[in-house]
Amino acid sequence: MRIGIGYDSHKLVEGRKLIIGGVEIPHEKGLLGHSDADVLCHAIIDSILGAMGEGDIGKHFPDTDGKWQGASSIRLLSKVIELAGQKGFGIVNIDSTVIAEKPKLAPYIEAMKDSLSKAGLPSASINIKAKSNEGMGFTGRGEGIAAEAVCLLKTRG
Numbered sequence: 709m710r711i712g713i714g715y716d717s718h719k720l721v722e723g724r725k726l727i728i729g730g731v732e733i734p735h736e737k738g739l740l741g742h743s744d745a746d747v748l749c750h751a752i753i754d755s756i757l758g759a760m761g762e763g764d765i766g767k768h769f770p771d772t773d774g775k776w777q778g779a780s781s782i783r784l785l786s787k788v789i790e791l792a793g794q795k796g797f798g799i800v801n802i803d804s805t806v807i808a809e810k811p812k813l814a815p816y817i818e819a820m821k822d823s824l825s826k827a828g829l830p831s832a833s834i835n836i837k838a839k840s841n842e843g844m845g846f847t848g849r850g851e852g853i854a855a856e857a858v859c860l861l862k863t864r865g
């Protein structure tokens with residue numbers, strides 16, 4: 709068994725779609741980033757890579773590489789799950805938290821789990837929690853959204 713941790717944050721700006729866990733969420737602002745800035749997918753990707761001892765998302769999908777411009781992070785997540793499989797790892801479970809003052813994310817959690825399951829994470833292996841930050845810090849002021857994830861991997865066979 710191997711464990712990994714992941715963290716990510718992105719700035720909220722006007723004129724961008726808000727995509728979290730592969731789900732487009734209606735909001736007046738979206739997350740700014742090179743890809744679709746899906747903060748939850750990025751934290752999950754880093755937790756899987758961390759458990760594998762394979763560095764981080766920037767090493768595998770550099771933002772200097774035009775190939776990943778505007779990329780769907782669900783696609784990046786599928787690639788990382790594929791890599792884990794190739795290296796002989798199976799995902800036991802992932803737990804995650806998204807920290808956002810607005811919008812309220814609870815109504816979208818089931819849709820996020822569905823979309824993550826299409827990337828290769830079975831619904832039973834993933835848990836998503838949504839928290840506000842009680843008005844404190846950059847998340848609390850609505851300047852950005854953050855996400856944290858932990859992943860447990862097992863060696864296959």
Ligand code: MG
Pocket residue numbers: 716717718741745746747750
């Ligand atoms: Mg990111």
